Amino acid sequence: MSHIQKALTHGLTPWQTVGPFFHYALPWEGGNTLVGSDVSGEKIVLIGQVVDSDGAPIPDAMVEIWQADAGGYYHHPDDPRHAEIKDRDFIGFGRCPTDEEGFYRFETVRPGPVSGPGNSVQAPHIAIGLFGRGLLRRLVTRAYFPDSPLNEADPVLGLITPERVATVIASAEPPVDGIPVFRLDLRFQGDCETVFFDV
Amino acid sequence: MDVLPYTRQILSEPPSLYPAYTSTVSRSPRQPLVTIPQTLTEVTGPMAFGDRLFRPPVHDMTRQGKGEPLGERIIVSGRILDDRGRPVPSTVVEIWQCNAAGRYIHKKDQHDAPLDPNFTGQGRITTDEEGRYRFITIKPGAYPWRNHHNAWRPAHIHFSLLGRGFATRLITQMYFPGDPLIDIDPIACAVPPEARQRMVSRFDIDTTESGWALGYVYDIVLRGRNETPMENVK
Numbered sequence A: 001m002s003h004i005q006k007a008l009t010h011g012l013t014p015w016q017t018v019g020p021f022f023h024y025a026l027p028w029e030g031g032n033t034l035v036g037s038d039v040s041g042e043k044i045v046l047i048g049q050v051v052d053s054d055g056a057p058i059p060d061a062m063v064e065i066w067q068a069d070a071g072g073y074y075h076h077p078d079d080p081r082h083a084e085i086k087d088r089d090f091i092g093f094g095r096c097p098t099d100e101e102g103f104y105r106f107e108t109v110r111p112g113p114v115s116g117p118g119n120s121v122q123a124p125h126i127a128i129g130l131f132g133r134g135l136l137r138r139l140v141t142r143a144y145f146p147d148s149p150l151n152e153a154d155p156v157l158g159l160i161t162p163e164r165v166a167t168v169i170a171s172a173e174p175p176v177d178g179i180p181v182f183r184l185d186l187r188f189q190g191d192c193e194t195v196f197f198d199v
Numbered sequence B: 001m002d003v004l005p006y007t008r009q010i011l012s013e014p015p016s017l018y019p020a021y022t023s024t025v026s027r028s029p030r031q032p033l034v035t036i037p038q039t040l041t042e043v044t045g046p047m048a049f050g051d052r053l054f055r056p057p058v059h060d061m062t063r064q065g066k067g068e069p070l071g072e073r074i075i076v077s078g079r080i081l082d083d084r085g086r087p088v089p090s091t092v093v094e095i096w097q098c099n100a101a102g103r104y105i106h107k108k109d110q111h112d113a114p115l116d117p118n119f120t121g122q123g124r125i126t127t128d129e130e131g132r133y134r135f136i137t138i139k140p141g142a143y144p145w146r147n148h149h150n151a152w153r154p155a156h157i158h159f160s161l162l163g164r165g166f167a168t169r170l171i172t173q174m175y176f177p178g179d180p181l182i183d184i185d186p187i188a189c190a191v192p193p194e195a196r197q198r199m200v201s202r203f204d205i206d207t208t209e210s211g212w213a214l215g216y217v218y219d220i221v222l223r224g225r226n227e228t229p230m231e232n233v234k
């Protein structure tokens, strides 16, 4: 145990499940729409189905996303480029309960690349948090884009065994009203079980 | 760029798979988690953006209907701190709970107990500069669930916290002191005993208001981080 942990004065409050009855409290109208009409960048839709280890859809889960804007800026004071942000209306956070078929859906923009550890660059990605009845704690993963040349050298993708990398790369679906649709299912099952991260 | 990471502390956390809580069996990863470094993505996150993120604040959950809800009025207050004891100011605290009879206002709650037309059981506020929050609500009832024979959840209030970064997110449950159901509840017991106690509020006579409501104090500790990068590399 490092001296950092010894220095902690307060024990962390543990996680508990969000349970099945969060719908009156947590989701909000428009919580899955991150963009207004005048947002800069390429509008996209991110969808996916949440599936349990028996292959059944999970209709009472909740998905949250966090992402940079189209320029790769996080709307947060710890982003060193925060002062330069041009798109003040884009926050980059969304929350969506899954529907009866286990689907989540967000309207957002394709994020730009952001800085990674050392001198590395992270390919465009959307951080995902998954919550639900039966999930004692949040599960974290990411959605990457299938057409990004930066995926090859992404420092996080590089930590995943090659045969599982595909589980965090969204697939391109047919566009709807000219807006590109990307799909990333979140699965607890078999060979295509989603890679979840300890952050 | 390298970032200041938040504490990695998993010893006190429940595992994803805890078979006594039967729903975890089909809803947990079979493969181990892949450890990744915290990057700009994880240390940034949604801070308080006010009404653009959330619905209007509700701190008095007994004033949401035409009349007062039934049950025992209580005050629940405390501070949101990091693990160095520093307050987490201006962070969103969202809570939800069942009514005094043990029933949620939710279409999927089938418990045969009455709904209360004056209670929706949800509130949200942001903490002040010292990380403080305060709700007025009704003491929730225990309720049965179908996990195993004669299974009952201890009385609890669900809490959702954002903190400063994506990495500091926390959803937990607040329990009440002296509740005999806590130590036989598979959800609470998924957390090791010492850490489990951190989810139990304490009765506080100074928070209690004379002639009006009992007060409970519940402090929540989120992952924190060092001030300077140098401390991290030592």
Ligand SMILES: [Fe+2]
Binding pocket: A019, A021, B098, B153, B156, B158
């Ligand atoms: Fe509950």
